[in-house]
Amino acid sequence: MAKSLPSSASCRRLLPLGLVIAIAIAIAMGAAQAAESIPLWEGKPPQFLEGAPPEVVEKNGSIRNVTVPAISLFLPPAETRTGTAIIVCAGGGYGALDWKTHVVYAADVFNAKGVAVIGLKYRLRPPHKLDNAGIQALALLDAKRAVRTVRHRAAGWGIDPHRIGIAGYSAGGNLSMNLAANFDAGDAQATDPIERESCRPDFAVGLATWHWRQKESPFVFHKDAPPVFLVHATNDGINGGAPIEMPKQIKADLEKLGVPVRMEIFDEGAHGVGNLIPQRVAHGFPPAKWPDLLLGWLATVLPPK
Numbered sequence: 241m242a243k244s245l246p247s248s249a250s251c252r253r254l255l256p257l258g259l260v261i262a263i264a265i266a267i268a269m270g271a272a273q274a275a276e277s278i279p280l281w282e283g284k285p286p287q288f289l290e291g292a293p294p295e296v297v298e299k300n301g302s303i304r305n306v307t308v309p310a311i312s313l314f315l316p317p318a319e320t321r322t323g324t325a326i327i328v329c330a331g332g333g334y335g336a337l338d339w340k341t342h343v344v345y346a347a348d349v350f351n352a353k354g355v356a357v358i359g360l361k362y363r364l365r366p367p368h369k370l371d372n373a374g375i376q377a378l379a380l381l382d383a384k385r386a387v388r389t390v391r392h393r394a395a396g397w398g399i400d401p402h403r404i405g406i407a408g409y410s411a412g413g414n415l416s417m418n419l420a421a422n423f424d425a426g427d428a429q430a431t432d433p434i435e436r437e438s439c440r441p442d443f444a445v446g447l448a449t450w451h452w453r454q455k456e457s458p459f460v461f462h463k464d465a466p467p468v469f470l471v472h473a474t475n476d477g478i479n480g481g482a483p484i485e486m487p488k489q490i491k492a493d494l495e496k497l498g499v500p501v502r503m504e505i506f507d508e509g510a511h512g513v514g515n516l517i518p519q520r521v522a523h524g525f526p527p528a529k530w531p532d533l534l535l536g537w538l539a540t541v542l543p544p545k
Contacts, residue, residue: 275314277312277313279308285363292307302339304366309360311360315351316353322355324535325394326355327360327441328406328408331408350531356399372452379415403545405445409515413447413450414446421465423441443467449482457487461494462497463498463499468491478510482511488503
């Protein structure tokens with residue numbers, strides 16, 4: 241007699257939570273899109289929330305209730321790697337991560353160009369009960385650790401430690417700009433070798449950058465800020481989303497400091513202007529050409545390899 245397979249509930253009891261989540265993500269996105277997931281800290285991360293509900297992966301690939309930050313690697317074939325890597329922060333108002341639309345689709349496009357994509361699964365509210373400034377600070381902690389981790393392990397992943405950027409959509413763009421304004425050189429005395437690494441990204445990208453629909457930029461940049469690339473639509477911020485005035489101010493602030501900055505403005509795309517949806521890419525939707533515009537611009541502002 242054939243043995244029956246264990247129930248899903250039984251599997252959940254037998255498998256570690258991290259593996260259950262990884263399997264759920266793979267199912268939601270298709271096995272071909274699965275990537276190696278690495279927690280940013282061994283054991284509990286700083287400011288860990290005890291007793292939180294479990295992480296949730298929706299059928300559309302959106303992730304909620306993140307309490308254990310991690311990165312997922314999407315590496316191009318070894319023979320095509322350029323050494324450039326982009327840590328991608330999905331949007332979702334700091335309450336969810338639109339992982340499939342923002343991370344997986346970006347990996348499809350950039351991997352084909354020899355660029356590594358590292359999806360950052362940063363912490364969210366809920367379950368964290370924080371105000372706007374509090375959730376920004378917690379997510380910034382995760383972004384800093386992500387850059388340090390990628391830089392520390394760059395050689396093993398075929399990445400140039402001096403060509404590690406961060407890009408974000410909407411709230412992820414908020415996080416990307418926050419890191420560009422608030423990085424540090426690392427702690428040379430730290431016992432953890434990862435914490436000795438700089439968390440300064442070599443470039444930062446803001447796609448439909450959002451700050452609770454405000455028009456004024458909250459970011460205070462410095463002269464040593466990394467080059468910044470901005471993508472925005474003129475029809476964003478009309479019915480929700482992010483008004484274009486804020487990224488325009490970011491550009492002006494960086495120009496005053498002498499920091500390289502470029503802003504690509506499109507008349508279509510609204511708040512999803514940067515989304516690399518396969519149909520848009522295949523049909524030449526103008527905003528979906530931003531990856532080539534970015535890579536071409538980086539060739540002029542980053543040191544030669």
